[in-house]
Amino acid sequence: MSSVECRMSNEAAHMPLALYVHFPWCVKKCPYCDFNSHALRGEVPEDAYVDALLRDLDFELRDAEARTLTSIFCGGGTPSLFSGAAIGRLLEGVARRLSFAPDIEVTLEANPGTADAAHFREYRAAGVNRLSIGVQSFAAEQLQALGRIHGPEEALRAVAFARDAGFANLNLDLMYALPRQSLDAAAADLRAALALAPEHLSYYHLTLEPNTEFHARPPPLPDTDTAWTMQEQGQALLADHGYAQYEVSAYARPGRRCRHNLNYWEFGDYLGIGAGAHAKRTAAGVVRRRARIRHPRAFLEAAGTAAALLEDRAIAPAELPFEFAMNALRLNEGFALPQFEQRTGLPAAALAAPLDAAAGRGLLERAGTQVRASAHGRSFLNPLVELFLP
Numbered sequence: 001m002s003s004v005e006c007r008m009s010n011e012a013a014h015m016p017l018a019l020y021v022h023f024p025w026c027v028k029k030c031p032y033c034d035f036n037s038h039a040l041r042g043e044v045p046e047d048a049y050v051d052a053l054l055r056d057l058d059f060e061l062r063d064a065e066a067r068t069l070t071s072i073f074c075g076g077g078t079p080s081l082f083s084g085a086a087i088g089r090l091l092e093g094v095a096r097r098l099s100f101a102p103d104i105e106v107t108l109e110a111n112p113g114t115a116d117a118a119h120f121r122e123y124r125a126a127g128v129n130r131l132s133i134g135v136q137s138f139a140a141e142q143l144q145a146l147g148r149i150h151g152p153e154e155a156l157r158a159v160a161f162a163r164d165a166g167f168a169n170l171n172l173d174l175m176y177a178l179p180r181q182s183l184d185a186a187a188a189d190l191r192a193a194l195a196l197a198p199e200h201l202s203y204y205h206l207t208l209e210p211n212t213e214f215h216a217r218p219p220p221l222p223d224t225d226t227a228w229t230m231q232e233q234g235q236a237l238l239a240d241h242g243y244a245q246y247e248v249s250a251y252a253r254p255g256r257r258c259r260h261n262l263n264y265w266e267f268g269d270y271l272g273i274g275a276g277a278h279a280k281r282t283a284a285g286v287v288r289r290r291a292r293i294r295h296p297r298a299f300l301e302a303a304g305t306a307a308a309l310l311e312d313r314a315i316a317p318a319e320l321p322f323e324f325a326m327n328a329l330r331l332n333e334g335f336a337l338p339q340f341e342q343r344t345g346l347p348a349a350a351l352a353a354p355l356d357a358a359a360g361r362g363l364l365e366r367a368g369t370q371v372r373a374s375a376h377g378r379s380f381l382n383p384l385v386e387l388f389l390p
């Protein structure tokens with residue numbers, strides 16, 4: 001083993017480890033969404049799916065060192081289609097296989113159209129301590145244009161159910177630059193979200209993703225300048241209300257950053273189980289990425305075997321600077337060079353050329369070993385990150 005590999009394998013044992021669990025079903029597919037989500041026909045096969053997830057976790061852990069989980073994220077699709085009993089059985093199964101950090105963050109994504117007071121209480125009792133509610137907008141006509149299965153009242157009700165169930169850590173997902181949305185309407189949406197005092201807000205620019213209905217038949221969207229102004233007005237409103245932006249689309253009250261997502265952006269390790277889930281793991285000096293097959297029925301059959309893998313590859317060291325930068329430069333505070341060395345096993349010198357090129361173009365700022373995108377760089381994140389390509 002080389003000295004770099006030796007350092008990496010020691011470091012990996014100390015790197016935080018997260019677990020992502022994918023739930024691939026939704027009541028109906030939204031026309032803008034390119035996540036691995038499938039309209040549900042019939043009942044959710046929840047027992048079979050939880051069994052498959054645990055088989056998949058056993059497969060994932062076959063060659064893994066024992067490490068402690070710092071966060072779990074149940075994402076989708078729509079995990080809130082599952083009962084509290086099913087989520088409880090999943091979390092118990094995970095706890096039998098891995099140890100949990102005492103302050104572990106356990107998030108579950110909920111769609112307001114599937115919010116249920118009893119389910120929320122059961123999720124909380126099962127150990128979920130953070131809910132992420134997909135509100136998108138508080139305007140009825142916007143929700144309709146987005147093909148959502150709920151109106152504004154259901155979103156308000158979902159937040160009330162969550163608070164009643166004892167959730168002290170809530171995220172709301174909101175999108176802007178929606179079909180025919182005016183600047184005032186975007187501000188009104190954000191104010192409605194702020195009135196609910198969530199601990200965290202994800203504020204996404206609606207994008208037209210390939211292979212979606214909106215991509216094929218784009219709705220009338222605000223122009224680029226208006227969308228830009230919406231983002232700036234949103235940033236100002238959020239800052240006024242005590243939410244600090246820490247990533248391109250993520251804003252949090254003090255101490256309420258999403259630990260799970262931070263781990264992605266800090267290039268930490270994560271296991272990924274479920275249909276279409278992605279994992280990234282560092283072992284013996286090698287960073288590996290794995291992806292599961294995407295179709296729910298095919299996954300149910302293959303879970304627990306190598307047939308559930310769509311991809312399993314080591315990342316070549318030459319690709320690591322780009323992979324790292326693509327994540328870490330999304331963070332407002334960027335990264336420290338020793339963190340790059342710890343997470344990739346490469347010397348900081350491997351970044352010298354792209355850092356010089358980016359600083360020369362005014363895209364980066366450096367202070368000691370800390371590196372971050374400048375305000376200009378945050379507006380041109382793709383060209384900035386491309387400077388780190390091999």
Ligand SMILES: C[S@@+](CC[C@H](N)C(=O)[O-])C[C@H]1O[C@@H](n2cnc3c(N)ncnc32)[C@H](O)[C@@H]1O
Nearest residue numbers: 032033035076077109111134173204205206207
């Ligand atoms: C995987 S979804 C999970 C939430 C849940 N399925 C729901 O929609 O209520 C995560 C979030 O990504 C955002 N999102 C999805 N597609 C998007 C797009 N094309 N552009 C911007 N944000 C998008 C939405 O805000 C959504 O709530």
Ligand code: SF4
Nearest residue numbers: 026029030033037077
């Ligand atoms: S409910 Fe969420 S995951 Fe499902 S299709 Fe809509 S945006 Fe995508």
